[in-house]
Amino acid sequence: MRNLLVWDALIAWRDFILKKDIFRQSKINYLSNMAKLIEIGVLDVKQSLTELNKTILDRALIEINAISGLSKSTKRIRCYTLKIFHRFVFEETIEKTDIVIPFEEFRDMKRVAISELLSSNVEKSKSYQQLDTPDILRFMWEMCVINSRDSLICWMMWEFKCTIHQILDIRIQDIDLSNGIIKIGNEFRIGHIRQDLKQCLIVQSTGKSGSDLLFMTKRGERVLPGQLVRNMKTASKKAGLPIIISPKILFADALAYGKKAFLKMSDDERRKLFEELNRQHMQIKKSEKCDCKSL
Numbered sequence: 001m002r003n004l005l006v007w008d009a010l011i012a013w014r015d016f017i018l019k020k021d022i023f024r025q026s027k028i029n030y031l032s033n034m035a036k037l038i039e040i041g042v043l044d045v046k047q048s049l050t051e052l053n054k055t056i057l058d059r060a061l062i063e064i065n066a067i068s069g070l071s072k073s074t075k076r077i078r079c080y081t082l083k084i085f086h087r088f089v090f091e092e093t094i095e096k097t098d099i100v101i102p103f104e105e106f107r108d109m110k111r112v113a114i115s116e117l118l119s120s121n122v123e124k125s126k127s128y129q130q131l132d133t134p135d136i137l138r139f140m141w142e143m144c145v146i147n148s149r150d151s152l153i154c155w156m157m158w159e160f161k162c163t164i165h166q167i168l169d170i171r172i173q174d175i176d177l178s179n180g181i182i183k184i185g186n187e188f189r190i191g192h193i194r195q196d197l198k199q200c201l202i203v204q205s206t207g208k209s210g211s212d213l214l215f216m217t218k219r220g221e222r223v224l225p226g227q228l229v230r231n232m233k234t235a236s237k238k239a240g241l242p243i244i245i246s247p248k249i250l251f252a253d254a255l256a257y258g259k260k261a262f263l264k265m266s267d268d269e270r271r272k273l274f275e276e277l278n279r280q281h282m283q284i285k286k287s288e289k290c291d292c293k294s295l
Contacts (some may be wrong), residue, residue, distance in 0.1 A: 004096060006052055007045040009089045010034070010113055011097040016088060032248070033081040035117040038110060039165070040067070043082070045113045049094060057086045111187060114163065115255050118248055131253055135241055142235035150228045152200050153215060157247070158254045159197060160189045164225050164247035173210035175201060 017030050037043045042060050064078050131139075136158065143151035156167050166184050174183035177198050182189040193201075204214055215223045229246060236244045243249065 004049040004094055005045065006043065006047045006049055007109055007113060008097045009049055009052070009085075009094045010038075010043075010045055011116065012092065012094050013085050013088050014117060016092070029077070030081055030084070031117045033078045034085065035114045037064070037078060037082060038113050038117075039163075043085075045109055049089065052086070052089060057082065111184075115161075115251075118163070118252055131241065131243075131245075135239070136253070138239035139232075139235055139241060139245055142238045143231060145238075146231045146235055147227075149204075149215065149223075150231045152204060153223075153228060154232065154250060155197065155200075157250055158257075159194070160184070161251070161254045161258055162189075163251050164228065168213070168215055168223050168225070170214045171210065172205050172208050172212050172214060175205065175214070177201060 013034075014031060017027055020027065034043075037060075038045060042063050060082055061079050064082070065075050067075065070078075140151060140155060140158075143154050153164070153167050156162065156170075157164060160167075160182060162184060169185065170182065176182070177193065180193045182193075201214075208214075208216075212220075213222060217223055225247065232246060232250070233244050245253075
C-alpha cells in the first residue's frame with residue numbers, strides 16, 4: 001500500500017469543508033482558492049504527506065505573496081485557505097482516499113485534484129442542478145450566435161474536460177490533430193477529436209505560428225475570461241436554462257457527463273477505448289524521444 005500523499009489530505013479536507021456549518025458561498029470560495037493553488041503549483045498533491053511541514057508552508061505563503069497580478073485581498077484569502085488546510089492535516093487523522101481514477105496512467109493527479117474541488121464546490125454544495133444534453137446544445141448554439149470564438153472556447157472546455165484557463169493557455173504547437181493529441185500544460189488530452197471540431201481548430205489556427213496562443217485578442221494578447229463569462233450569462237438566459245452557466249459550472253458538468261458516459265460503456269467498449277488511448281500514449285512517448293534526439 002502506498003504512503004499517504006497530500007492528495008489524500010486534500011480529499012479529506014474537501015469533505016470536511018463541505019460538512020462545515022458555514023455559508024455555501026464560503027465553501028465554494030475555500031474550494032476554488034485551493035484549486036487555484038494546486039493549478040499554479042503552490043501545493044503538490046503528489047508530495048508525501050509526511051513532508052508537508054512548517055517550512056513547506058512558509059515557503060508556499062511566500063510564493064503566494066510573490067505572485068504578480070493578484071490583489072492583496074486575493075493573496076490574503078489564499079494564504080488563509082492554505083493555513084486552514086495545513087492546520088487540518090496536523091489536527092485530523094488522514095486516511096487513504098477511496099476515489100478511483102479510471103485509466104490512471106493517462107490522468108494527471110494534479111488535474112484530478114482540481115476537478116474534484118471544482119466539481120464539489122458546485123455539485124456537493126448544491127449550487128446548481130445538472131444540465132441535460134439538450135440544455136448544453138441550446139447553450140452552445142446561443143454562444144455561437146453571440147461570439148464564435150467564445151463558443152469554440154466553451155466547446156473545447158466541454159469536449160476536453162478542461163478549465164477555462166487551461167483552454168486559454170493552449171498554443172498552436174500544443175495541437176496535433178493528425179494524432180488526436182492536445183497538450184494541456186504538462187499533460188495531454190488523447191482520444192478521438194470530432195471532425196467538425198477539428199475543422200474549427202484548423203480555422204482558429206490559420207495564420208498563427210507555433211508559439212502563438214490558440215485564442216488571442218485582435219491586438220495579439222491573451223484572452224481574458226471577463227467577456228466570456230458575460231457572454232455565457234447571456235447565452236444561458238437566451239437558451240432558457242434553469243441556471244446561469246459559468247466556466248466552473250460548465251467544467252463540472254463536463255466532468256459529470258464524462259463519468260456518466262464511461263460507466264455506461266460495455267466491457268468491450270472500455271477495452272477498445274483503452275487500446276486506443278494506449279496507442280496514442282505510445283505515440284506521445286515516441287514523439288518525446290524524437291524531440292530529445294533533435295536537441
